Amino acid sequence: MIQSIDWSLVDWSRAQFALTAMYHWLFVPLTLGITWMIAMMETIYVRTGDPEWKKLTQFWMKLFGINFAIGVATGIIMEFEFGTNWSNYSWFVGDIFGAPLAIEGIMAFFMESTFIAIMFFGWNKVSKKFHLVSTWLVAIGANLSALWILVANAWMQSPVGTSFNPETARNEMTNFWDVLFSPVAINKFLHTITSGMVLAAIFVIGVSAWFLLRKRETRLALRSITIAAIFGLLSSVFVALSGDGSAKQIAKVQPLKLAAMEGLYDGTEGAGLVAIGILNSKEKRESGDVFAVKLEMPKLLSWMAYGDPDQFVAGINDFKNGNPGQGILSTGEKIQRGKVARGTLTEYKNARAAGNIVKSDSLKLVFKDQVFLDTYFKYFGYGFVDDVNYYIPNVPLTFYSFHIMVILGFGFMVFFALILFFQARGELPQRKFWLRIAPWLIPLAYIASQSGWIVAEVGRQPWTIQDLLPTVAAVTKIDAGAVMVTFALFAVTFTVLAIAEVSIMLKAIKNGPKNHGGTK
Amino acid sequence: MKILTPFKRIFRFYFDGFSNLSSWGRSIWIIILIKLFILFAIIRVFFMPDILKKDYKTDNERSRHVLENLTTSVSVTSELNSKL
Structure with a gap:
């Protein structure tokens, strides 16, 4: 199979999935974050009865509505792609995706659809309190919808709570709670939703700063900034904490990704964290000269990954060549073990095809043997490609994406603190420099958010399911030309949607808080 | 009513x-x-289209197709036996 694989098909299929996922992610984080702030504003309105807060709530609700409406269902294309471009993968994951995605579908439909309708159509038709409860439920529902998608993604990063059934060639869920509460899933969920909150806070401050600079809606803008800056600062702290939790999980389940994130080629005890750095060319990196320039904080990587500043952190070469002293298998050894696992599956398939029930039954039992699972099947995916370099992710893309995300993330934290400080002193309208900067931080927040997903997904290449299924085995053997056509189709469709979103959003912002909700 | x-x-x-x-x-x-x-x-x-649903009628056919894709002529059972 591998000998005949069309690599351009794999690359185009990956590019297509990346394109749709990244475009989809343009719409999601604002929805995740801004709903909480809208709920807070409406809570203040209900408690104080001040109509200014209602006006404010309705203005941000309108922007949320535009973003939600244009983004809704853009994720469905990824489900289409599973069936068309990644059919081996979609079959192999079995019911692992089925359960979370079904729950997500039901939750999205019933919670979001019902309560969003009340949010927009329900002003003056339902009681204030019922409307407020609906707004909070939209915020909770939107974030819980994300939970199920992220649980499915976390399983791909760290497949737990399942067992492989050779008879059906599918993974079967053995423990739903292990899948739901896997530490990777919990950290991923918290990190993702809090990063959405930071993005939304930057968005609210940026738009409000624009009003302040034009001396329009000053009172509303200042109130929005207060809510957003407090919310953003708290969210930033949680992003940093959940990011730290994610790093510890990555060190445990995807240590090669961690090495790529930090450009660490040779493992060391007391590893330093590269705060800023410029990588050398691939040839130089592989010969030991990794960085042209770097600013490193001593021992911080060891501490970040293991909570111990002197702990050994493995580098890319440790995984490539093995490090027996640290108990790290070489990629070559993993390839051999993967081939054993695949060979056993082949034997099972042949025995079943030949009607040799005794042999096929005994081989089926091998897939329940814990020694076999831990020693061989754990590396099943390594049995597809012999080149050890195939298993190393794109280091520069992972490294730079990680550092852009972290630097921007900390920058936003400082920004929120400064804005709150100026606001507390009543100086914000005079701080023109910071007000001018604020709208330009909105695209940077999107860049930080996209960078996070690049780290998560590019950093774990070549895997669709960690150590079990590489992209080359997951892809459907269809014509690469067909994938190119759909790539272009999606690129055009999503670009039109993004342009529509930005233009409608800009128009709504320029109009300001005049018309409420979605009705006249 | x-x-x-x-x-x-x-x-x-x-x-x-x-x-x-x-x-x-x-x-x-x-x-x-x-x-x-x-x-x-x-x-x-x-x-x-959903390729597996389009090209194969039953789950059994789909699993056989994927099983075929996941396996090749690799046969290393002897190695497995010696290691287990």
Whole structure:
């Protein structure tokens, strides 16, 4: 199979999935974050009865509505792609995706659809309190919808709570709670939703700063900034904490990704964290000269990954060549073990095809043997490609994406603190420099958010399911030309949607808080 | 008849909401409907079929097809036996 694989098909299929996922992610984080702030504003309105807060709530609700409406269902294309471009993968994951995605579908439909309708159509038709409860439920529902998608993604990063059934060639869920509460899933969920909150806070401050600079809606803008800056600062702290939790999980389940994130080629005890750095060319990196320039904080990587500043952190070469002293298998050894696992599956398939029930039954039992699972099947995916370099992710893309995300993330934290400080002193309208900067931080927040997903997904290449299924085995053997056509189709469709979103959003912002909700 | 009242009220709620959409609300709904049409009536139907559902009738056939894809002529059972 591998000998005949069309690599351009794999690359185009990956590019297509990346394109749709990244475009989809343009719409999601604002929805995740801004709903909480809208709920807070409406809570203040209900408690104080001040109509200014209602006006404010309705203005941000309108922007949320535009973003939600244009983004809704853009994720469905990824489900289409599973069936068309990644059919081996979609079959192999079995019911692992089925359960979370079904729950997500039901939750999205019933919670979001019902309560969003009340949010927009329900002003003056339902009681204030019922409307407020609906707004909070939209915020909770939107974030819980994300939970199920992220649980499915976390399983791909760290497949737990399942067992492989050779008879059906599918993974079967053995423990739903292990899948739901896997530490990777919990950290991923918290990190993702809090990063959405930071993005939304930057968005609210940026738009409000624009009003302040034009001396329009000053009172509303200042109130929005207060809510957003407090919310953003708290969210930033949680992003940093959940990011730290994610790093510890990555060190445990995807240590090669961690090495790529930090450009660490040779493992060391007391590893330093590269705060800023410029990588050398691939040839130089592989010969030991990794960085042209770097600013490193001593021992911080060891501490970040293991909570111990002197702990050994493995580098890319440790995984490539093995490090027996640290108990790290070489990629070559993993390839051999993967081939054993695949060979056993082949034997099972042949025995079943030949009607040799005794042999096929005994081989089926091998897939329940814990020694076999831990020693061989754990590396099943390594049995597809012999080149050890195939298993190393794109280091520069992972490294730079990680550092852009972290630097921007900390920058936003400082920004929120400064804005709150100026606001507390009543100086914000005079701080023109910071007000001018604020709208330009909105695209940077999107860049930080996209960078996070690049780290998560590019950093774990070549895997669709960690150590079990590489992209080359997951892809459907269809014509690469067909994938190119759909790539272009999606690129055009999503670009039109993004342009529509930005233009409608800009128009709504320029109009300001005049018309409420979605009705006249 | 009384049981219909809540449904009537819900229907009325949505009907009034959609009838009184503001101009931006209408634009958004037009975009949503066009998007859903493109996604489900064009992309899904003509470009993105579920290959396994299209080409194979039963789950058994699908699993055999994927099993075939996941395996090749690799045969290292002797190595497995020596290591287990």
